[in-house]
Amino acid sequence: MSRKEWFRLDTAALIxxxxxxxxxxxxxxxxxxxxxxxxxxxLNRAAADLARRFPTFFVRLRKGFFWxxxxxxxxxxxxxxxxxxxxxxxxxxxxxKSCIRLFYHENRIAMELFxxxxxxxxxxxxxxxxxxRYIFYKYGVVTPPQGDIADIEAKPSPEELEDGFYxxxxxxxxxxxxxxxxxxxxxxxxxxxxxxxTGILPTDELIxxxxxxxxxxxxxLSGVMAESIMKLQRRRVPEKMQKPVKITIAANLxxxxxxxxxxxxxxxxxxxxxxxxxxxxLEDIVRIISHQLAVDLMPQxxxxxxxxxxxxxxxxxxRLMPRFIKDMAMSMVYFSxxxxxxxxxxxxxxxxxxxxxxxAYVKRIEFIIGEQYTYPNNCAVASYGGxxxxxxxxxxxxxxxxxxxxxxxxxxxxxxxIETNERE
Amino acid sequence: MYCVKCGVKLQEGTRSCPLCGTPVLLPxxxxxxxxxxxxxxxxxxxxxxxxxGLSLATALMGAAALVCFIMCINMYGEIxxxxxxxxxxxxxxxxxVFPFWFPHRNPIIFSGVDLVALxxxxxxxxxxxxxxxxxxxxxxxxxxxxxxxxGVTALYRYVPGGRAFITGGFFILVGGCCIxxxxxxxxxxxSEMFVWSLYAVTVFAAIGLFFIIAGIIxxxxxxxxxxxxx
Numbered sequence: 133m134s135r136k137e138w139f140r141l142d143t144a145a146l147i148x149x150x151x152x153x154x155x156x157x158x159x160x161x162x163x164x165x166x167x168x169x170x171x172x173x174x175l176n177r178a179a180a181d182l183a184r185r186f187p188t189f190f191v192r193l194r195k196g197f198f199w200x201x202x203x204x205x206x207x208x209x210x211x212x213x214x215x216x217x218x219x220x221x222x223x224x225x226x227x228x229k230s231c232i233r234l235f236y237h238e239n240r241i242a243m244e245l246f247x248x249x250x251x252x253x254x255x256x257x258x259x260x261x262x263x264x265r266y267i268f269y270k271y272g273v274v275t276p277p278q279g280d281i282a283d284i285e286a287k288p289s290p291e292e293l294e295d296g297f298y299x300x301x302x303x304x305x306x307x308x309x310x311x312x313x314x315x316x317x318x319x320x321x322x323x324x325x326x327x328x329x330t331g332i333l334p335t336d337e338l339i340x341x342x343x344x345x346x347x348x349x350x351x352x353l354s355g356v357m358a359e360s361i362m363k364l365q366r367r368r369v370p371e372k373m374q375k376p377v378k379i380t381i382a383a384n385l386x387x388x389x390x391x392x393x394x395x396x397x398x399x400x401x402x403x404x405x406x407x408x409x410x411x412x413x414l415e416d417i418v419r420i421i422s423h424q425l426a427v428d429l430m431p432q433x434x435x436x437x438x439x440x441x442x443x444x445x446x447x448x449x450x451r452l453m454p455r456f457i458k459d460m461a462m463s464m465v466y467f468s469x470x471x472x473x474x475x476x477x478x479x480x481x482x483x484x485x486x487x488x489x490x491x492a493y494v495k496r497i498e499f500i501i502g503e504q505y506t507y508p509n510n511c512a513v514a515s516y517g518g519x520x521x522x523x524x525x526x527x528x529x530x531x532x533x534x535x536x537x538x539x540x541x542x543x544x545x546x547x548x549x550i551e552t553n554e555r556e
Numbered sequence: 557m558y559c560v561k562c563g564v565k566l567q568e569g570t571r572s573c574p575l576c577g578t579p580v581l582l583p584x585x586x587x588x589x590x591x592x593x594x595x596x597x598x599x600x601x602x603x604x605x606x607x608x609g610l611s612l613a614t615a616l617m618g619a620a621a622l623v624c625f626i627m628c629i630n631m632y633g634e635i636x637x638x639x640x641x642x643x644x645x646x647x648x649x650x651x652x653v654f655p656f657w658f659p660h661r662n663p664i665i666f667s668g669v670d671l672v673a674l675x676x677x678x679x680x681x682x683x684x685x686x687x688x689x690x691x692x693x694x695x696x697x698x699x700x701x702x703x704x705x706x707g708v709t710a711l712y713r714y715v716p717g718g719r720a721f722i723t724g725g726f727f728i729l730v731g732g733c734c735i736x737x738x739x740x741x742x743x744x745x746x747s748e749m750f751v752w753s754l755y756a757v758t759v760f761a762a763i764g765l766f767f768i769i770a771g772i773i774x775x776x777x778x779x780x781x782x783x784x785x786x
Contacts (some may be wrong), residue, residue, distance in 0.1 A: 213597055214595040216595050217594065243602070376582055531575050531577075534574075539562040548564045550559075550562075550573070552567075553594045
């Protein structure tokens with residue numbers, strides 16, 4: 133019998149098994165629309181190749197006495213026909229079998245991943261490799277291994293498998309004190325249906341407009357989102373009870389620290405402002421967010437925040453606690469502190485690019501994150517082929533935020549095309 | 557095709573704006589067979605009716621126990637027969653309702669809980685009826701059954717493979733325990749030894765050996781698996 137290969141969870145991954153709740157956990161999705169109908173056999177062959185090259189992706193979640201761990205699957209589960217709505221609940225029973233789902237539906241290939249395996253940055257590299265390998269099996273087109281595309285025959289480098297948090301932790305931890313933010317509410321959809329509204333924007337116009345405001349695309353979109361939430365709060369909450377509007381932005385630490393890790397290497401920052409102090413224009417909001425991001429994304433600041441997360445793992449008392457006690461403690465801290473600091477998440481994968489040889493077969497790439505447990509809306513952004521796809525997911529029936537956000541972009545002169553998974 | 561209120565461009569064939577619900581004002585453009593980009597396959601939904609049923613069963617059993625209690629107090633002014641009835645209902649609840657509250661039931665824990673509850677009920681009957689059979693007979697009997705069932709369940713759950721050997725060993729142990737049970741029967745009720753236990757040992761040992769042989773001979777095991785898997 134061959135020896136089972138297994139991996140410790142990285143620092144960011146530890147939280148996700150602990151905070152799983154009935155009908156909710158952290159799963160995200162990447163999907164691509166191909167030129168032709170998807171061939172599931174080619175997709176399965178591509179997945180089998182990638183299981184060798186990226187061993188940390190085709191794994192299942194197992195329990196040890198002290199920690200969870202990821203056990204490598206002997207072979208990837210075959211791709212399934214896609215469901216009617218994205219990010220259907222991935223129950224514990226399924227995670228014990230596989231933390232990754234591969235789907236196909238007509239021209240679309242989709243991948244859903246439990247967050248303990250990797251973050252959006254790592255998963256996007258994996259997904260691009262999956263597409264390239266699929267294209268090889270389906271069309272016989274070879275894409276040269278450069279940039280994010282890995283040499284499929286090579287062995288994974290130790291850097292790809294490392295826990296970047298351990299390597300780049302600073303000397304001193306940083307405090308977690310932050311003000312709580314405004315939380316949106318709505319009529320919860322008990323069916324479990326994840327409502328999705330996709331706004332499609334021309335990337336060049338979005339970049340141009342962001343630069344007009346002196347900001348990056350992420351800061352600009354966060355500004356428009358913060359302004360939309362501010363308007364929403366004004367309608368619902370009396371003036372004296374207004375709370376800060378903060379956007380939780382997932383910062384890809386690979387842009388700050390030099391690593392090629394395929395595991396989680398992301399930290400959330402929460403820039404925002406307090407509308408209780410007065411009226412803010414979009415220019416003000418974008419400026420505030422840009423400046424806060426500039427400070428938060430300094431390597432020194434980040435290494436301190438990394439150390440805050442790594443320090444408990446190095447504590448021998450914490451290490452010797454049974455897993456279920458750690459789970460309870462992490463869950464309590466997360467729901468009482470972690471989820472209260474942001475009004476909405478924005479996760480921007482940025483420009484997704486593929487080599488010309490493969491790009492001809494891929495029409496569209498999208499990124500979707502699930503909603504949080506205690507707040508109903510979330511936003512994921514990815515750009516591909518000159519178009520930016522903004523996916524707003526929600527588990528409530530109201531579309532007020534989506535309407536304010538997208539119509540604001542239209543009023544700024546950026547044309548927005550809307551798609552949805554709603555049945556009429 | 558644009559929404560007149562939000563200004564966003566809509567998918568061809570959309571009947572109303574997904575953001576604000578404003579109807580599209582060009583009915584001629586509505587395509588009956590518009591392309592739907594999402595799959596029509598829905599995942600299995602969670603069954604909340606189960607919890608309603610369990611709550612109802614709990615309420616009914618609780619009401620039945622309460623009725624027994626009130627009747628008994630009215631008739632005798634103390635807990636007489638209602639003690640048996642109430643604890644019987646509680647035992648039924650622990651066996652039939654309690655495990656189903658949990659989405660993931662660990663059979664080792666619940667079989668242990670069920671047998672401990674049974675032991676407690678027998679202890680109550682023993683004390684209430686002034687019997688002297690609990691410590692020397694009921695307790696060891698329930699203890700043996702608990703150990704055997706929990707042990708074999710744990711082995712089934714956590715030992716990969718070797719099912720035939722586990723089952724064979726279980727039957728042989730059950731046979732061995734029959735002698736013990738007859739011994740407890742002998743010291744409690746004064747009955748003769750080796751009246752029935754040797755027959756039971758023989759039968760259980762034969763079944764156990766069959767399973768062990770099936771474990772050793774792979775084609776036989778595969779055949780049994782093929783025919784009797786569940």
